[in-house]
Structures are given as structure tokens and as C-alpha cells.
Amino acid sequence: MTSPAPEPVAAGGAISPPRAAAATRFSPRRFLSDWGPALPLLLFTLATLVLPALMLVHDTFALPDGSYGFEHITKVAANPVDRQAIGGSLALGLVQATIATAIGAPAAWLITKMRLGGRAFWLSLMNVASNFAGIGLAFGFVALIGSTGMLTLIIKALFGIDDNPFPSTGSFSGMNIVYLYFNVPMFVLLTLPALSVLKSDWQEAAEVCKATRRQFWRYVGIPVLAPFVVAGWLLIFTWTIGVYAVAYAVAASPGAQKLITLQIGTTLETSVFGLGRAAVLSVLLMLLAVGATVLYRLSLKRAARWL
Amino acid sequence: MRKHVFLGLLLVYFGLPLLAALLYSVATRWTDTALPDGYTLSHWLNVFTKPDVVAALGRSLVLSAVVVVIEIALVVPAAYWSVVRNPRIGSVIQTISVIPFAIPWVVVGAGIQLVTKSVAPQLFGTFWLLAASTAAIAFPFMYRAVESSLLAAGAVQLSEAAATCGAGPMQTLVKVIVPAIRGGVVSGALLVIATAMNEFALAKILVGVSFETLPLWSARQFVSRTLGDPNALAVVTIFTFGLLFALSALVVWLGRGRVSASMATATVQKGTSS
Numbered sequence: 001m002t003s004p005a006p007e008p009v010a011a012g013g014a015i016s017p018p019r020a021a022a023a024t025r026f027s028p029r030r031f032l033s034d035w036g037p038a039l040p041l042l043l044f045t046l047a048t049l050v051l052p053a054l055m056l057v058h059d060t061f062a063l064p065d066g067s068y069g070f071e072h073i074t075k076v077a078a079n080p081v082d083r084q085a086i087g088g089s090l091a092l093g094l095v096q097a098t099i100a101t102a103i104g105a106p107a108a109w110l111i112t113k114m115r116l117g118g119r120a121f122w123l124s125l126m127n128v129a130s131n132f133a134g135i136g137l138a139f140g141f142v143a144l145i146g147s148t149g150m151l152t153l154i155i156k157a158l159f160g161i162d163d164n165p166f167p168s169t170g171s172f173s174g175m176n177i178v179y180l181y182f183n184v185p186m187f188v189l190l191t192l193p194a195l196s197v198l199k200s201d202w203q204e205a206a207e208v209c210k211a212t213r214r215q216f217w218r219y220v221g222i223p224v225l226a227p228f229v230v231a232g233w234l235l236i237f238t239w240t241i242g243v244y245a246v247a248y249a250v251a252a253s254p255g256a257q258k259l260i261t262l263q264i265g266t267t268l269e270t271s272v273f274g275l276g277r278a279a280v281l282s283v284l285l286m287l288l289a290v291g292a293t294v295l296y297r298l299s300l301k302r303a304a305r306w307l
Numbered sequence: 308m309r310k311h312v313f314l315g316l317l318l319v320y321f322g323l324p325l326l327a328a329l330l331y332s333v334a335t336r337w338t339d340t341a342l343p344d345g346y347t348l349s350h351w352l353n354v355f356t357k358p359d360v361v362a363a364l365g366r367s368l369v370l371s372a373v374v375v376v377i378e379i380a381l382v383v384p385a386a387y388w389s390v391v392r393n394p395r396i397g398s399v400i401q402t403i404s405v406i407p408f409a410i411p412w413v414v415v416g417a418g419i420q421l422v423t424k425s426v427a428p429q430l431f432g433t434f435w436l437l438a439a440s441t442a443a444i445a446f447p448f449m450y451r452a453v454e455s456s457l458l459a460a461g462a463v464q465l466s467e468a469a470a471t472c473g474a475g476p477m478q479t480l481v482k483v484i485v486p487a488i489r490g491g492v493v494s495g496a497l498l499v500i501a502t503a504m505n506e507f508a509l510a511k512i513l514v515g516v517s518f519e520t521l522p523l524w525s526a527r528q529f530v531s532r533t534l535g536d537p538n539a540l541a542v543v544t545i546f547t548f549g550l551l552f553a554l555s556a557l558v559v560w561l562g563r564g565r566v567s568a569s570m571a572t573a574t575v576q577k578g579t580s581s
Contacts, residue, residue, distance in 0.1 A: 035396065038384065038385035040385070042400075044442075045400075129325075132324070133505075135522060137324065139544050140324030140328040144323050144324045149327065180320075185321075241411070244511075245507035249530070261411060261508075264413055264417055265511065268417055282414040282418065289410050289411065289414075292409070
């Protein structure tokens, strides 16, 4: 690791006065020798990441006549399509995070208990699955459960039914089926390293003390792992509400579920004037993402007690 | 028993969509039967002679190459200076890294669009705007890979030794540090390529039809399914999947512990879905 105090090692000719002097008096030369090589990257990210985020907040409140107000926000709140999109994104995030946790947590646990070969197989399967995403994933699911999909035809032939037994991939339940394909592997890969915190000696110790399996999980397993699981849930929620490529592809079908990201995309592409609306929806997503990330950091901090 | 049913169902769920896309790419005719009528490799041979596919693939490759060059030029000096001289650089960068990690890329794209509109409208819809934006969202992957390999290589001691031998900072960086962190730069570059090859949101919002990358081509084919060529789309789908998988496997193999498997996946994950 680096030492906290900066060491003037590589700066061939640079002189370094005591730290106290730099703290009291700003010297451009000192500033350049401390920050110089990093300035291009810092300015670049300031222009491409920080400034755009501030601009979105500014445009949320800026009105066409040059004043500031809540008009854009009230307009979005009153628009039924935007409300559907906000509700849809939130519901999708909640459902996805919950199902991905419900499937991913036991799957991750089973994978850690496997022998080397089985674990390697499942880890590569999760890796394979998480690489099959975006437009391609939407295509795979349409080829599988679309109106002439492989599984649709098999089930129709097996049970002699005429209607497609699967929901349209653009509907809310259809989106849920598709999204789990990347959210479950994501949850497993995120929590797998954390599960090794639960040492097998603890389970043995509990057994020696005549604790039942239920008791072990109730008093040891779940309290230790809960913060990791909560952290995984929050991350899946954050990433789900931000998904764009898959959503864009599956929402091409008529009557598709409205989502915030899709509304932002269409607004930016179709109108030159409605950018205030895109800004409001973007700031909403930003607030949700930042809030979830703060909670994510907090729960990881809490989880670190056992490390 | 319950355990095996659960894992078996997962296996089927993860296997089937991939299998369906794969079969589509080698099917001669496949309309209303459970399996294709016959199999052929002709789609695979034909796709890479189609001018629009070749052009889209070329654009994606050019974009990846330019983004990698931007990342190396910006990140290596910053990470180097953070490790040997001023750790505060690292903490500022870490704070900024939260933006592409947490905030959806479609939102980043919206913000960049608004800034471009008011600061530099002449950049609207240009390749350079897309390249800069892609570099912005992918920079944390390069930074983390370079930083960890600087620490692993002992950059502080190397720089001290170089300074003792009378080398200037620039000479040290080019002749001593860069060769020592080659592995980290390559891992970072692979992650950046995986992101740039499959990034959809920024490309769709910022350049749209004026610079059709491979993901934009796929999206156009998919959305106009009746007009498009589903077999060609299946080939490109499997091709993209294979490429991303190879890149992430390569990163894991190169890192062998340093860059964890989940990090490699996280990149691709965010890159493809966001």
C-alpha cells in the first residue's frame, strides 16, 4: 500500500517544502507538482461526468424564460405516461432485486458447498450467462418464447394448445423473465466471495454445541450474511432501473411496459424542446441510484465487521 | 433431491435462450417446428460479407481502439502520480468513479447531450463525442487495473531506484514503469474493449444512425424483425457473445486473482445492459 504522506521520490528536480507550508499558502508550482500528471484525467472526467450531472440538475429547474421553478417536475408528475414509466421502473427494480436474491442467494450457497469441479462449472456458467446480454439476449428470448419460439412450439405441440403460453417479452412479466437472465448471475458473482465469511468451523462449532441446522441459520448464518445479501439486493435494484439496451429491444413490441430509461431515450431522440422532461426523469434515476449506492456502501461497512 | 431440481431448472433457464440463438444461426429454414428443418453454415459465411455488418463491425473496432488509446494516455500518468506522489489523486478519482458505476449510462448520455448542446453544438452526433463519452464511462476499469498493477510492481521503489540512477520523471515513466505494469494495462484495455464493443445507450443517444456500431446494427435488425434478417442477427448475437466471453475469460486468466472474475463480469454486465 502507499503511505499516506506523499513521497517526493520520482520528481527529479521538484523541491518539496514542508507540508504545513502548502496547507497555509497556495503555490501554483507546488500544486502542479502534486497534481500535474493527473490533471488531464481529472479535467476530462469533470467535463464528461461531473458537469453533465450538474447540468441535468440545472435543467430540471431551469425554465425556458430564464427563471427557475418546479414547472418541469409538475409536468412530469401530471403526465400519465411518465407516471406509468416511473411506476414500471420502480416495480421492475423491486421485483427483480427480490427474485434475483431469492434465487441467487441459495444458488450461491450451493455453489460454495460444491467440489472444485462443480464450482468451476457453475462459475463459468454464470460467466457465460452474464456475457449474453443486451440486444442479443432479447433476441435469444424471442427465439425461445416468442410467438414462433422454440419452447413455445414444443409446449404447444405437447399440450395441444393454440395460444402462446408465455407472456410477450415486452410486457412486465416478460421483462421479468428476461432480466433474471443477467440479474441472477450478477447476484451470485457479487455475493459468492462474501459467503466464504461464514466459516465451516462455525457450523461445526454449532453442531458440537448441539444446535440444530435451523438454530445455526437463525442465530449465526443469517445475521452474518444479511448485510451482504442486502447489499446485493440494492445493487441489482440500482442496475435494473438503469437498464437500457435490453429494455429498448423488448419494448419494440406493441403494448410494451413503459420504463424511465426508455422515456429518456425517446425524449432525447424525438424532441429538441422537451429536454426539461428528460432532465427531470434523469435526475430521478440519479437520485434513486445515489440513494441505493449510499445504502449499499453502508451495508457493506456493516458486513465488514465479520471480516 | 430438491437441490438437484433447483440447479437443474437453473441450468435449463440459462442454457435455452443461448441454444435457441445458436440454432437460429445455423438453421436452413425454421418456421413452425420445434427444431430447424436443416442445418447450414452459410449464414456464418455470408454475414461477414454483408457490407452493413462489416461496416458496423469496423466502426465498433475503431471506437474500441480510440477509446483504449484515450484511456491509456489519461489514466497511466494519473494512477502513477497517485501511487508514487499524491494519494489524494486516488481518492478524488475513486469518488468520481462512483458516477459511471451507479448512474445509468443512459442518464450519463442525457447529461452529455445537454452539455454539448449549450457548450459545443458542433460536436453533436460526432464520432469524437461518442469516443470521449465511452472513455468516460469505461475509465474506472482501466484505472483500477493500472493502479493495482502499479502497487503490485512496487512502483514507489522502482521510481526511487530510477531517480537514484539519475532518470527524470518522464524517462522513469516510459522506460521503467510502463514495462513493469504492462499486464495491468492489457487487462484494463481488454475490459475497456469489452465495454466499447457492446455499449448501446451512449451510441444510441449521442450518434444514432450517423455512426452505426455493431450493437446499433443489432438493435435495428431486431426492432424491424419483419424486414431484417433474423439469421444474420443470430450470427452477430452469437459472435458478440463469444467475443465478450473470450475477453472476460482472458482478463480472468491474465489477472489470476488480481482482477477478480466478478469484476470482469461486472464490466461486461454494465456495458451490455446499461
